[in-house]
Amino acid sequence: MSAEAAISALAQDAELRTWSLIVTIFGDLARAPGAEIPGPVLSAITARIGIKPEAMRVALHRLRKDDWLASRREGRVSHYGLTDAGRAESERATARIYAAGPPNPSRWHLLLAGPMDPAARLEREGVQAAAGYLCLAPGAWLGPGPAPADADGMFAFEGEPVHLPEWLRDEIMPPELAAAYRDFAETLAGAAKALPCGEIAALDRAALRVLVVHGWRRLVLRHPDLPDVFFPENWAGPRARAQVLRLLDRLGQPAIESIGAEIRSARLDEAPSRS
């Protein structure tokens, strides 16, 4: 088996928007303050995944315009790095993407809004959603930990959920998303099987990591971060998470420099210099 086969397995099932993939690359390989990826290395990773150079150029332009990436020239080579804003956003997602397990607060709180006019209600919905609350019913929200000192005119109740009905589980994890988790777990199993037993090149390891994290990120950021008990029974989430962590552990974290050295020694340092 080969890293090539594993990369294909992961790439063919992924919905790859180039700018989103680049967000994943920097989040996984160059999140540290000051970390940079030289243009040729970035191009080599995306090319390995099957992204065309033109799509890559468009995405880089957009990410710089959105103040997500910054670039600087050093001779003929551009070096890219996260801006402070890009890093802050990346850090926020990171906590969820790389978490060893779901959150497990021992205490929760529930807020209930009183009667209010539609405009006030809409505003309240927005405030609660932005603060990461799970909406249980119109005007009812669940959050981890103790209730805020200022419940803002709402009824606040502290404790823990003791019964989670089917309708709530299905609302939190709709059938389409549950199916996407199942498919991803299958893909990961296939990729893990395809991986060679021996050493894998740094570029391949980078491409594989990026595809694994990207597929996982696209799922976990689409639903609230809750303990597994909130999700439907036999949901593939816990299995997919275990596979993601196992694969990342097996691939290790390749240094940007070792990818660069690999490209140069393979005399690939001419072609990607256009980006």
Next chain:
Amino acid sequence: MSAEAAISALAQDAELRTWSLIVTIFGDLARAPGAEIPGPVLSAITARIGIKPEAMRVALHRLRKDDWLASRREGRVSHYGLTDAGRAESERATARIYAAGPPNPSRWHLLLAGPMDPAARLEREGVQAAAGYLCLAPGAWLGPGPAPADADGMFAFEGEPVHLPEWLRDEIMPPELAAAYRDFAETLAGAAKALPCGEIAALDRAALRVLVVHGWRRLVLRHPDLPDVFFPENWAGPRARAQVLRLLDRLGQPAIESIGAEIRSARLDEAPSRS
């Protein structure tokens, strides 16, 4: 001052529906299984409060028809007692009426219904209200103690309230009811002041007890049984409860026999024998 003045003070502010007052009389003076009140004693108590014999006869007829009271003849005198159904209902109210203080559960549970059609929702509202739940918002109910094992498809949460907003306090204790509590507390204070220092006749004690319990009962059964923290600040409920308990303690529980003996010795045993 006199018992007469205290009786007048209490009776003039009360909304006295005769059948309801008789329910109070039996609940206070003859709740024990097998306990009876002879017609002449019953008539003497109601007459002392200002109820006309005709209203009394109509009410007794209604309460017998409703299987609330049963009667039996012994010579020229009817004896009245609670039926099993009447006693059961009386016992249920008794727990709240004579409670030394408000309930104080350390744990509560909250139930949230999922999306449902209007008919199902209406039925659910009825079921929850009958089970003594406090409706916090459409589809949201609060109950004391742990959640039922069968939450019936609802989201169940166990814990304790930490913030009770004004809108909820006002919903639980509307301004009119709060005002009625305030008025009753005033009336009780007036009655307590009017009471003579010396011994009070058994019939007067019975009439006073009945008026105190009746006024109190009409208030406490009009809102959910909750700790004081659920009610508006400066609510007169705790003050009224303390006055009720103090007055009942001061009046003591007159035996039906001693009231009968008093009536006979005052040669009043002829007039009320018609009932």
